[in-house]
Amino acid sequence: MNENAPGNNQMKSPTVQKDLTRACIAEVTNVILNDIKDNIFSLMVDECRDISIKEQxxxxLRYVNKHECVIERFLAIVHVSDTSTISLKKTIDELFAKHKLSLSKLRGQGYDGASNMRGEYNGLKTLILKENSFARYVHCFAHQLQLVVVAVAKSNRIVSDFFQCVTMIVNIIGASCKRKDKFRKLEHNRLVECLEKGDIISGKGKHQEISLKRPGDTRWGSHYMTIIRLMSTWTSALQVLENVYDDGTNDDNNGITISLIDKMESYEFVFVIHLMKSLLGITNELSLTLQQKDQNIVLAVSLFKIMKVLDTMVQEMNNRFSESSTEVLTCIACLDPKDSFSQFDIGKLLLLAELYPEDFSLTNRVILEDQLETYIQNVRGEFSMIEDLGSLAKKMLALVLPVATASVEKVFSAMKIIKIDLRNRIGDEWMNDSLI
Structure with missing residues (x-):
C-alpha cells in the first residue's frame, strides 16, 4: 500500500501515531460520556507512583447504562504534583470540567481508605461532600476485609507466629536462584510421578508452574493464596529446607532452618494451616465477590453475615464494617427475589429513599409506602422466575454505589505494562491516551 509513497510519508512517525491514538481516545471517551448522559454516577479514585517516580x-466512573447494567469505565490517569487533599480535589474538578461532568450527579465515592482520601475534616471525601451531600463515601470493602484478616492474624499469638514462620519459609526457599531451581525441579518430578500413577490428570491450563507467595498486608487475598500454595507444594518445600540445612555453613541460618523444619512437622503447625485455610476460604470468597463489577449484592451481604459469626473476627468486622457503612447495601439486599421476595422489607426501602432526598422528594416518600405495598404483590407474580438480585437489576434496578475499588487497582497493572524501565520517559498525555 505504501510502495509508491515517499520515504518520509509512511504515516508511521511518533507524531502521527500519537495523533491517531488521540483521535481514538476522543471517540472512546465520547462513548463513555454519552452512555452516562445526564444520569447519576459514582467516582472511584486511587493514586500510586509510576516507574519514573511520578504520582499518578x-x-x-461507575454508572448504569441504557440497558440497566452496572458499568465501570476507566476515564483518565492524571499526574498530580502531590497527593494532598487540595491537589486531588483540584485535579478532579478540572477533569469533570473537561468532560462536562456535573458534581451534582455524583452519588458515591470510593477510595482505598488512605488518610488523605477519607479524612473526616480535610480529606477528599469531605471536600466533595461539602459540595454534594449525596455523594456517599464507601471505604473499599475488599480493602477493609484485608485489614480485618491482617488485624486478626496479628492479634492472635498462635496465628501470628504461624504466618511469621510461613513468611520465613517462603523467604528461605526464594533466597537464591539455586534454591528456586531446586524447588521447581522437585515440583516437576512430583507432578510427573502423580501423572504416571494416575493420581492427577493432564489438560490444558492444568498443573502450571507455581511459586510460593509471600503474604502481604496490602495485597487482597494474599494470606489465603500463600496457604494454598504451601499446602500444594508441601513435600517440595520441606525437601528444599532439608537441603538448605544439609548444605548450610552458617550456624545461625542452620538453627532457623531446622526450627522451620520442626515447625512444619509439628501437629500444631499442620492444624493451624488447615484451620486458616478454612477460615480464610470464607474471606476469600467474600473478597472475590466484592471485586466483581456487577456483583450480586445479596451474595456479598450473605457472606458478610457468615463472616460475622466467626467469633475471632466479630469485633474486627464490626469495627471495619460499621452499621452506617453497610446500611445502604442492607436496604438493597431486601429486594432479593429469592423465595418469592421473602426478604422484602418496606421499612428498609423507605429508609433507602430517605438516604437520597435529592432523588426522592418529600411527596414521593409519602406515597412510596403505599406504592411498595402494591409493588410487592405485582412482582411476586411477574418476576417469579428470577432467582437473584443481579437478574432483577437488569429488569428494574441497578446500583451505582461503589463497593470495591478493584477496577481502579487494575489500571496500575496496565500502567506497568505501558510505562516500563525502557519507556520511563513517556509523557503524561501519551501514557493516558495509551491506557484509554
Whole structure:
C-alpha cells in the first residue's frame, strides 16, 4: 500500500501515531460520556507512583447504562504534583470540567481508605461532600476485609507466629536462584510421578508452574493464596529446607532452618494451616465477590453475615464494617427475589429513599409506602422466575454505589505494562491516551 509513497510519508512517525491514538481516545471517551448522559454516577479514585517516580491518579466512573447494567469505565490517569487533599480535589474538578461532568450527579465515592482520601475534616471525601451531600463515601470493602484478616492474624499469638514462620519459609526457599531451581525441579518430578500413577490428570491450563507467595498486608487475598500454595507444594518445600540445612555453613541460618523444619512437622503447625485455610476460604470468597463489577449484592451481604459469626473476627468486622457503612447495601439486599421476595422489607426501602432526598422528594416518600405495598404483590407474580438480585437489576434496578475499588487497582497493572524501565520517559498525555 505504501510502495509508491515517499520515504518520509509512511504515516508511521511518533507524531502521527500519537495523533491517531488521540483521535481514538476522543471517540472512546465520547462513548463513555454519552452512555452516562445526564444520569447519576459514582467516582472511584486511587493514586500510586509510576516507574519514573511520578504520582499518578487514576479515575474510574461507575454508572448504569441504557440497558440497566452496572458499568465501570476507566476515564483518565492524571499526574498530580502531590497527593494532598487540595491537589486531588483540584485535579478532579478540572477533569469533570473537561468532560462536562456535573458534581451534582455524583452519588458515591470510593477510595482505598488512605488518610488523605477519607479524612473526616480535610480529606477528599469531605471536600466533595461539602459540595454534594449525596455523594456517599464507601471505604473499599475488599480493602477493609484485608485489614480485618491482617488485624486478626496479628492479634492472635498462635496465628501470628504461624504466618511469621510461613513468611520465613517462603523467604528461605526464594533466597537464591539455586534454591528456586531446586524447588521447581522437585515440583516437576512430583507432578510427573502423580501423572504416571494416575493420581492427577493432564489438560490444558492444568498443573502450571507455581511459586510460593509471600503474604502481604496490602495485597487482597494474599494470606489465603500463600496457604494454598504451601499446602500444594508441601513435600517440595520441606525437601528444599532439608537441603538448605544439609548444605548450610552458617550456624545461625542452620538453627532457623531446622526450627522451620520442626515447625512444619509439628501437629500444631499442620492444624493451624488447615484451620486458616478454612477460615480464610470464607474471606476469600467474600473478597472475590466484592471485586466483581456487577456483583450480586445479596451474595456479598450473605457472606458478610457468615463472616460475622466467626467469633475471632466479630469485633474486627464490626469495627471495619460499621452499621452506617453497610446500611445502604442492607436496604438493597431486601429486594432479593429469592423465595418469592421473602426478604422484602418496606421499612428498609423507605429508609433507602430517605438516604437520597435529592432523588426522592418529600411527596414521593409519602406515597412510596403505599406504592411498595402494591409493588410487592405485582412482582411476586411477574418476576417469579428470577432467582437473584443481579437478574432483577437488569429488569428494574441497578446500583451505582461503589463497593470495591478493584477496577481502579487494575489500571496500575496496565500502567506497568505501558510505562516500563525502557519507556520511563513517556509523557503524561501519551501514557493516558495509551491506557484509554
Amino acid at each position: 491518579m487514576r479515575v474510574v
